[in-house]
Amino acid sequence: MSQPKNAQTMKPATAAKKLGVYLDATPAQFQEGTISRAELSELQTNPPEWLTELRANGPHPRPVVAAKLGVSIAGLARGGVTEALTTEQIDALLADRPEWLQQERATQAAVRQEKVRIKEKDAARRNQPRRRT
Numbered sequence: 001m002s003q004p005k006n007a008q009t010m011k012p013a014t015a016a017k018k019l020g021v022y023l024d025a026t027p028a029q030f031q032e033g034t035i036s037r038a039e040l041s042e043l044q045t046n047p048p049e050w051l052t053e054l055r056a057n058g059p060h061p062r063p064v065v066a067a068k069l070g071v072s073i074a075g076l077a078r079g080g081v082t083e084a085l086t087t088e089q090i091d092a093l094l095a096d097r098p099e100w101l102q103q104e105r106a107t108q109a110a111v112r113q114e115k116v117r118i119k120e121k122d123a124a125r126r127n128q129p130r131r132r133t
Helices: 012-019 028-032 037-045 049-057 062-069 073-078 087-096 099-127
Strands: none
Touching: 012 028, 012 037, 049 087, 062 073, 062 087, 062 099, 073 099
């Protein structure tokens, strides 16, 4: 992918991360060049077939896999998932519900509840009138 001389560019890994795709599954032309901000914007607004296919079927990078499974990236590692997964593999895990996945989803739910509790507590504290001493 070519770009004008002074255009801001990024490495393919950065562009893949911004697009939410697994770099190793992208076409060689994407992996070998640099991507300008304009090219990234074009890919986001008018995704080519390969990008649409990757987003739909994978393989997906770990952050996407974690989000689809409802767990953290660390939870994936604890569950032994270290590689990119396809949508089919993710669906199979969701259907089978292995014990590690159930446990990690419960942990993630508890973390979310705690964040909400803290946010509400902080909001209540900010809304209390200040006492003068």
